[in-house]
Amino acid sequence: MGDFLNDWGLSIPTFLPIIGAAVMLLIPKDREHLHKLIALATTVAVAVFGLLLLIQFIDNDNYGALNFVVDKGWIDVIDSRYIMGVDGISLPLMLLTMLIVPLCVIYSWNHFPEPHNPKAFLMLLLILETGMIGTFAAQDLILFFVFFEVVLLPMYFMIGVWGGENRRYAAIKFFLFTLFGSALMLVSFLALYFLADASTFDMRLLPEAAAGIAKSSQVWVFGGMFLGFGIKVPMFPFHTWLPDAHTEAPTVGSVILAAVLLKLGTYGFVRIAIPILPEAAAEWAPFIGLLAVIGIIYGALGCLAQRDLKRLVAFSSVAHMGFVMLGIATLTDFGINAAVFGMVAHGLITGMLFFLAGSVKERYHTLDMSRLGGLLVQAPRMGWILGFCAMASLGLPGLAGFWGEFPAILASYNPAEVLAEETFRSYMVIAALGTVLAAGYLLWMLQKTAFGTPREEFVNDPHVHDATASEYMAWAPLLILILVLGVYPHLLFGATDPAVVNSLSDCLDSVTSGACFDAAAGK
């Protein structure tokens, strides 16, 4: 079993969903139940595989290094290889993906958004899953790029076909923004390939091979990656696609966007941009930190101005991803651990909030918070779950959200030595203010929707009922994880820390001690 997993453990779950989609393609559209079953079976099989991977990963007991490495030829002429592997940074994110997708299938079981068509919807979901898992597993820049792009098309169609009123605009905006970033990112990858000492796209070798690149070039190459990843995160000036995409996307689309797609950007920073180009990262870090704190405040203020529940949650994503980016910008292993935790926590919590927003919309046919109210009266269990998630989102200690935000703020008190301490300490103060604002808008949202008495128009509305069985089944795993990770964060930190230390430490140490800079200055 161990050998099998070590050889095939990543390829099978990556490509299983696409096989499922291919099978569905051959079955006529009107056999809806069969389509649902195939999709569920495929995604659950992937999740079970993920569990086996986790067990084997613990058994291998080598969290810091890459596990389950596969290294095969792919496009020899450009030295791009099929290299897959996971360590403590990518495994949690991959498992999160494997968990979220089957939950999405369960959630949409009986309520597919208009225009229905479960076959197409579920096929897109499966293609998405392949892209997401592949991105977290790829250890070759070109392979990474391909998977990174594979997610665009299904999401575009998901928003455009099954979305709300303004879906056409939102879908194309999402697509164009992301593609713009990734086109420049590809140019950066190529520049890296030609400038580095070794002609390779292998992420394992590049940190060493890229050390010899002149610093001025490094800064430019990092700039291309910054655009690619920063737009995906999204960071402050590039965030405008996010509220539109989230608001218009169908519930499942929003959940996947929030829970996984945004993480592809931050993951790119942690996995690619910083380890390969640490010197350039140090140059860019104050700027990234600045954009991150602007994002925190801007996102929070944006939330306070919203009338639409879903749009509010979308803006809160901008703020939360600001904390993640702040953690990354400190360039300390503490900050980056916090960032990885923040990614997972945000995935769980915001994913949950989008599920809830979707369920509210289904019951009230509106997300206008001025028309909502009294959820606790009409659907008490759902109201309490919303309350729980709002608490988790505002960073209440004991729930998962806390461990993403608090250490990120703490880390910016003491950033890597090459970074200006005063700058980051002022960022810290601003970020801390952001948490207060977060509490403000989340509690305000809770008051508007859950508290009070129901509006007259909904009092006797038969559509308004408490959570259904499929909703419970979809939500329970997320709620449990939010609580468990909140109470015992070591579950995650234990895995991420060795990996962060291992994959970033060489360079972070040298950045911290200034060795990289001495070497650069000596050139």
Place this chain on the structure above:
Amino acid sequence: MLSSLPSIVGFVRPDIDWHAVAPELTLLGVGAVVTLLDIVLLERGRAYTSALAGIGLLMALIPIVTLAASGDTREMFGGAFVVDDFALILKAMFIVVAYIVVLLSTNYIAEGDYWENEYYGLLLASVMGMVLMASARDLVTIFVALELLSIPAYLMAAWRKADPRSNEAGLKYYLMGVFASAIMLYGMSLLFGLAGDTRLAAISTAVTEEGSNPVVILGIIFVIVGFAFKVSGFPFHTWAPDTYEGAPTPVTAFLAVASKAAGFVALMQLVHVGFPDAQDVYQPLLWILAVGSMTAGNLIALRQENIVRLMAYSGVSQAGFMLAPLAVAGDIGEEALSAVIIYVLIYAAMNLGAFAVIIAVARRTASGAISSYAGLFKYAPGMTILMSVFLFSLAGIPPLGGWFAKFAVFRAVVEADTGWGYSLAAIAAVNSVIALFYYAKVARMMWFEDTPEEADTTSIRVPPSLVAALGLTAAATLLFGIYPAVITHFTDGTLIALPY
């Protein structure tokens, strides 16, 4: 008495390597048979012509395979006709493209009121010109190949005789084509005057020796501009939209893929073999052409309402991408050719596929308006998925084939490691985003919009030959994207045999 004639005029027949010219001769033979069949069988022969043309094309692949297997480079006529890997790859591509065009034409030509035998005869003649072009390493051979491939195409563009727009298409194409030929011929005469020889090898020597001579510079510029017409590069693209729209759609597909590729084949040979040392002249010129084509083509494409015109402008933009590696060819040498060949091959698959869908859908809607695609997903999901595959492949979205084509171009221009190269990469990156917008516009029509009330929404019946064309192009588009090694296997290494 006749036998003594050669000795009188001093003519000795050059050695002919019959194996090397076998592809051309096969096409010539089949073309002649197709034309003769019409004379002998009259109407009764019509049913077989398209099948015969298809089989003839596949037969022409046989000598290409045997030539590739024999492995050595063959030269004839003092180096004017060369069969090397470069020539073989492109000959194979032209023949496969022509085969798919035959598949696209079968029903279109049979169901309209058109002459069939002449159509396929001209098609085969045009393909013969393209196949010859891939081996031409001599100004006169290049010119003969160009005219051989163009003149039948002028006729085919006007094949819908009853429709004035088709006449306009043919006439416009003819006038612009002849104009371009004239410019090119003038450039060639300048180069010949200097070198005293028409072979590219001799031209290369002369260009190296007289690098700064204005005659050389003028000659090179004229020759390149002449081919810029052929590949519909900006600002020499103006014939393309009208010709594409007016010509029968299978002919449009042929012009958009094969004829354009032939132009690039000639450009590659000229740039790489003919004047490799004149990079100061041709690099900036091609840089401007590349940037102009990709930008102008894209911006105009944004406003198109007709699918064929959209494809025409998208073709202008794609030509810009194909020109880009040539704009750094002096810095990176053979790599530039590989990038262009990769792009041309992948472009052929995805663009032919898109035209196959356009032909299939037009059988139902009888319209070229993009709005006629509204709600296609509801009643023709298969067509919609295929069209999306081709369009997003053209936009360069992985894992569809187009991404690797774009990647090869980016790789080439970044490899040059010059300001020209990096700026070209950045401009190309921005342009690939703009291009997505109009490709996605068509996708949006098909997927997101509702079917118009009055539209006939029974499923579309697609004839078997179109199904075959769609299957081949879709499989190739996906395969090239997921496992690009199937292409790079052929394009890697030294392709073109340099005479020096």
